[in-house]
Amino acid sequence: MSNQIERCYIFQSSSKTSKSVVSTKTVVPFDNEEDDVNSEQWRSQPKHIFILSEAGKPIYSRHGSEDKLVTIMGVMQALVSFVGDSNDSLRCMIAGDHKFVFLVRDHLLLVGVTNCMDSTHQLLLQLTYVYNQVISVLTHSTLCKIFKQRRNYDLRRMLSGAEKFFDNLLNLMDSEPGFLLTAVRCLPLDYSIREIIAQSIVQHAKIKDLVFGLIITNNQLITLVRIKKYYLHPMDLHLIMNLVNASESFKTAESWTPLCLPKFDQSGFLQAHISYLDDSCETCLLLLTVDRESFFTLSECKNKIKERLLKYNALRAISDSLKRNAYGIQQCGINDLRHFLYKSKSTAQYTSPELEAPYVTQAEKDRLFGLYKYLHHRIHSAARPLKILFHVGAYETLLGWVTAGFELYAVFGPLVTKTSAIHAVNKLLRWIKREEERLFILNSVTF
Amino acid sequence: MSGSKVDVKVVLLGKSYAGKTCLVERYIHERYTGDTVPYHNTIGAAFGAKKVTVNGKSVVLGIWDTAGSERYESMSRIYYRNAKAAVLCFDLTDKSSFDRVRFWIGELQDHEENCKIYLCGTKKDIVDDDSSHRSVNEREAQALATDVMAELYETSSKTGENIRELFTKVAQDYLENLKPEEKADSFNLEEKKGKFPCACKES
Numbered sequence: 116m117s118n119q120i121e122r123c124y125i126f127q128s129s130s131k132t133s134k135s136v137v138s139t140k141t142v143v144p145f146d147n148e149e150d151d152v153n154s155e156q157w158r159s160q161p162k163h164i165f166i167l168s169e170a171g172k173p174i175y176s177r178h179g180s181e182d183k184l185v186t187i188m189g190v191m192q193a194l195v196s197f198v199g200d201s202n203d204s205l206r207c208m209i210a211g212d213h214k215f216v217f218l219v220r221d222h223l224l225l226v227g228v229t230n231c232m233d234s235t236h237q238l239l240l241q242l243t244y245v246y247n248q249v250i251s252v253l254t255h256s257t258l259c260k261i262f263k264q265r266r267n268y269d270l271r272r273m274l275s276g277a278e279k280f281f282d283n284l285l286n287l288m289d290s291e292p293g294f295l296l297t298a299v300r301c302l303p304l305d306y307s308i309r310e311i312i313a314q315s316i317v318q319h320a321k322i323k324d325l326v327f328g329l330i331i332t333n334n335q336l337i338t339l340v341r342i343k344k345y346y347l348h349p350m351d352l353h354l355i356m357n358l359v360n361a362s363e364s365f366k367t368a369e370s371w372t373p374l375c376l377p378k379f380d381q382s383g384f385l386q387a388h389i390s391y392l393d394d395s396c397e398t399c400l401l402l403l404t405v406d407r408e409s410f411f412t413l414s415e416c417k418n419k420i421k422e423r424l425l426k427y428n429a430l431r432a433i434s435d436s437l438k439r440n441a442y443g444i445q446q447c448g449i450n451d452l453r454h455f456l457y458k459s460k461s462t463a464q465y466t467s468p469e470l471e472a473p474y475v476t477q478a479e480k481d482r483l484f485g486l487y488k489y490l491h492h493r494i495h496s497a498a499r500p501l502k503i504l505f506h507v508g509a510y511e512t513l514l515g516w517v518t519a520g521f522e523l524y525a526v527f528g529p530l531v532t533k534t535s536a537i538h539a540v541n542k543l544l545r546w547i548k549r550e551e552e553r554l555f556i557l558n559s560v561t562f
Numbered sequence: 563m564s565g566s567k568v569d570v571k572v573v574l575l576g577k578s579y580a581g582k583t584c585l586v587e588r589y590i591h592e593r594y595t596g597d598t599v600p601y602h603n604t605i606g607a608a609f610g611a612k613k614v615t616v617n618g619k620s621v622v623l624g625i626w627d628t629a630g631s632e633r634y635e636s637m638s639r640i641y642y643r644n645a646k647a648a649v650l651c652f653d654l655t656d657k658s659s660f661d662r663v664r665f666w667i668g669e670l671q672d673h674e675e676n677c678k679i680y681l682c683g684t685k686k687d688i689v690d691d692d693s694s695h696r697s698v699n700e701r702e703a704q705a706l707a708t709d710v711m712a713e714l715y716e717t718s719s720k721t722g723e724n725i726r727e728l729f730t731k732v733a734q735d736y737l738e739n740l741k742p743e744e745k746a747d748s749f750n751l752e753e754k755k756g757k758f759p760c761a762c763k764e765s
Contacts, residue, residue, distance in 0.1 A: 253633060276578060276603040276631040363602040367587065368627070372606020373637055384637075387606070407640045410609065411568075 151179030152187050163228040164245060164285055167192060169262065174223070174270045175281055181271065191226050195219060207235045218242040222262040223249065232485035234492035237295065241288050244350065247377040248284055251354045252277045255381040283361035284354075290484065291334065295491055296522065297349050298458045298465040299356075302335040303441055306552040308432045312424065313338045313560040319419035321562050324406040326385060328562075331356055332398045332437060336464075336556065343561040348378035349463040359399050365389045366396040369417070371410045374403070388413040392421050398433050444468045447546045449539045453511065455525040456487060457547055459555055466547070466554045483526065490515045490524050505533050514540060568611055568624030570736045572729075573642045573677075575666045576651035577659040578603055578630030581684035584719035585651065586610055586627045589729055594720050604629040607641045614733040621733040639673060647678045647732045654683040654716065657697040667710050678735055679712040682728060686718040 151157045157179045165184070166175040171192030173181035181188075195217055198205040208215040216238040218225040225246055227238040250258065253273060261268050288294045304312075316328040317340055327347055330337040334356050341347060354376065359365065373384035388402040388410060400420065402413045424430050444452060447468070454474065458465040474483045486508070494501045494515045506513040512527040514536045525543065527536055551557065574582040583604055584596050590610045607628040614621055628634065628641045642648060650666050652659040663681065670677050683703055689696040700716070707714035713731060717724040 257633075257636075273633045275633075276629070277633075279602075358605070362605050363599075364583070364604045364608060367583070368608035368610050370604075370606050370608045371641075372629075373634075374606075386640075389605075414609070 150186055151176075151183040154179070161229060161231050162233070162285075162289070163226075164242070164281075165191065165226040165228075166245065166249065166281075167224050167226070168266075168268070168270060169222050169224065170267050171224075172267065172269060174274065175278065177282065177285055191217075192224060195224055214238065216242065218246065220246050221255065222258055232488040232492075234488065234496075236495070236497070237488060237492060240297075241285070241294070244284060244288065244294060244353070245281060247350060247354060248277075248280055248357070249274070250377040250381050251358075251375045252280065254375045254383060255377070256383070279361045280357060284357045287334070287353075287357060287360065290480070292456050292467065292484070292487060293334075293349075293465060294353060295488065296456065296458045296465050298463045299349050299352050300335045300466065301464055301554065301556050302332055302337050302433065302436055303553050304337065304432060304436055308427075308429055309338060309556065311427045312429050312433075313340055315420045315423040315427075315429075316340045317560060317562060319423065320402060320413070320416040322404070322409065322412060322416065324409065325402060325404045325413070325562070327401070327403040329355070329401050329403075330392070330398060331359060331401070332433060334360060337398070337433060338556065338560070340560045340562060345379070347376070351376040351378045355401060359389070359401070365399065366391060369414060376403075386410075388417065390414075390417050392417075392424060393430055393434065395434070397437060398430060440469050441466075442468055443471060447543055449542050449546070451528045451531050451535070452539050452543065453526045453528060454483065455523065455543065457524075457543075458522040460520055460522065462555055462557065462559075464555050486511065486513060486526060487524055489513075494522075505536065512536065516540060567622055569621045570623050570647060570733065571626070571645045572623050572647045572649060572732055573626045573628060573645040574649045574651055575628055575638070575642065576630055576682075577653070577656075577662040580630060580651040580653045580656070580659045580662075581719055582627050582630065582651045583608070585649075585682070585684060585717065585725060586625055588719040588722055589725050590625070592722075594722075596720060603631060606634070612729070614730060616730060616734045616737055619737055621736060623729060623733060638669070642670065642674055642677065645674060645677045646736055647680060648674075649680045649682050649728070649732070650712075651682045651684055652698060652703075654685050654689045654698050655695045660698045660703065663706070667706075671710075678732075678739075679710055680728065680732065681707045681712050681714045683714070683716040684719065686716045686723055687720045689716075690718075 160178045162177070164177040165173070165188060167173055167188045171189050173184055173188045175181065176184050195205050204219065205217050207217070212230045214229055214233070214235065216227045216235050218239055223246060225242040227242050229238060233241070261270070261273065293299055312330060316338065320328050326342050326345055328340040336352065339347060358374065364370065369388070369390040372387050372389065374387040375381065375384050379385070385403045385405060386407050388404070390400055392398045392400050400417060402416065404413065444454060454468060454470065456465055456467045470480060470483070474480050490504065490506065490513050493504055493506070494517055501515070502517055504513070504515040508529070511529055512531050514525045514527065516523045523540065523544070525536070525540055527539070547554070574586065576582055579601065584594065588594055590612050604627060607626050609624065609626055611622055611624045614623060626641050628638060648666070648670055650663045652663050667679065670679060681703060683698060704714050715724050715728045717728060719725065
């Protein structure tokens with residue numbers, strides 16, 4: 116590890132380099148029967164993610180089929196092992212406007228390629244999420260066992276049916292700022308309602324070996340109850356949301372599935388009881404336990420929880436909140452503020468208003484997210500971390516501010532001055548403080 | 563439906579895409595969505611229960627629809643443990659799914675001797691439409707069934723053919739095999755619940 120020097124390999128040549136790097140090994144001209152790398156459509160994808168085994172065997176590719184990408188994955192493996200041979204490690208490569216980021220973990224090699232705004236660090240974080248998703252499906256111990264037995268194993272066999280988790284996770288990460296911030300979004304609810312919901316879990320699911328009980332909806336957290344000594348890391352919570360978000364199968368029946376949470380315990384599975392509480396399948400209850408035999412006990416807990424939530428009209432409150440959408444930027448009452456992300460560091464939760472004009476088309480949404488990535492990258496740059504950054508762009512002005520308690524990323528119209536932006540942000544902080552109880556889960560509930 | 567009310571634990575096993583979920587959907591909810599909803603694989607296992615009446619006696623079947631993906635195989639024991647019946651599903655149009663059935667037979671014979679086995683060839687409608695799609699010979703399937711003293715059913719979740727028959731048979735076999743003393747046992751258990759706890763407390 117001591118030899119790991121952060122080094123960027125920059126291939127300097129014509130602007131076409133990025134493409135020529137991708138296709139060096141394939142001399143055959145356009146032919147769809149051949150490798151995917153020859154297809155223009157494949158090459159024009161803004162972000163590629165690859166998983167391959169240490170031996171260079173393809174495991175997953177976000178675009179195209181792995182079978183048709185054997186050659187390029189072989190090149191990736193060769194690059195990594197070539198640099199590895201000199202006791203160094205390949206982290207990042209820049210070619211033209213493309214960035215190649217490499218993550219080597221136990222038995223797996225993950226590669227991200229993009230021409231978007233993502234910084235090296237941000238891509239690494241995404242690759243870590245993808246790696247964690249593999250662990251979540253298999254556990255770290257199984258992964259090690261498999262490759263110890265057969266170095267050349269085709270891991271796709273073990274991951275069959277799980278491809279949708281990777282696809283969905285990658286799509287989520289391209290649109291959901293929570294991953295970038297490693298924070299989750301909570302469904303806005305009145306404090307008293309949220310308390311009722313949390314208490315229904317505490318009262319009806321206080322069962323030995325039950326570690327976490329949580330309710331989520333539409334990638335937002337409604338409540339989380341945990342055993343006092345255990346915490347649920349936001350990365351694990353994101354994987355849980357991804358599991359629910361990507362699966363249709365929980366909507367038809369109560370499910371009982373093994374689930375590994377890498378930050379909690381990467382060596383083993385928890386058993387998850389997963390069910391929807393409403394007929395429209397929006398509000399999902401998850402009860403995570405270490406007792407593999409407790410399905411029916413938890414099934415009864417679920418019924419009692421549901422009964423209580425119905426009795427107190429809590430399910431109605433949830434669906435109302437979902438329908439209403441979170442809140443618009445006008446509600447904050449600040450002129451010229453277009454959008455913001457606010458992360459409360461102590462709770463690892465964040466809030467942001469709905470996207471409104473001009474950020475309504477997909478292209479504009481992506482551009483806004485790109486601005487946030489840029490701001491986030493500048494502020495968290497390892498070489499020169501910043502506390503506050505005022506950036507005037509062509510179409511908007513950005514203000515980023517990080518303190519011990521929060522991270523704030525705000526987007527203003529292009530003509531705002533520094534003084535008025537600071538003034539606005541202070542006003543915004545006061546507004547968030549007032550709304551805090553509705554937007555965040557402030558007290559963590561334990562069994 | 564809660565676990566305590568389940569009489570027979572039934573587990574569905576078989577390769578992914580063999581049609582286990584559709585089979586359960588058809589049986590429990592009497593619907594078929596295979597034509598409109600794209601295929602989605604089961605995660606872990608899904609539970610459903612249904613009450614059947616056979617010869618005037620009602621039995622509740624607790625059906626576990628397991629995921630067919632290979633990675634769950636090593637964990638499948640938690641799903642078939644103590645199952646009274648196992649429905650081993652295979653796709654009549656996919657030979658490899660039939661080969662998987664042998665694996666499950668071995669697995670059950672090793673770990674759950676008392677679990678009764680049923681073989682179920684799915685997607686019969688496809689084969690009926692065009693017999694060239696059939697990859698699993700009925701005679702071959704019947705031979706395997708006879709070998710392991712199992713019943714063979716060919717079903718279609720699309721038309722519903724033979725599905726009710728299959729599960730009714732499961733319930734029927736359960737009732738027939740119910741040994742008299744077993745019946746007495748379960749009866750006693752119910753009795754004890756009411757009386758003994760108080761007695762224990764007092765003593």
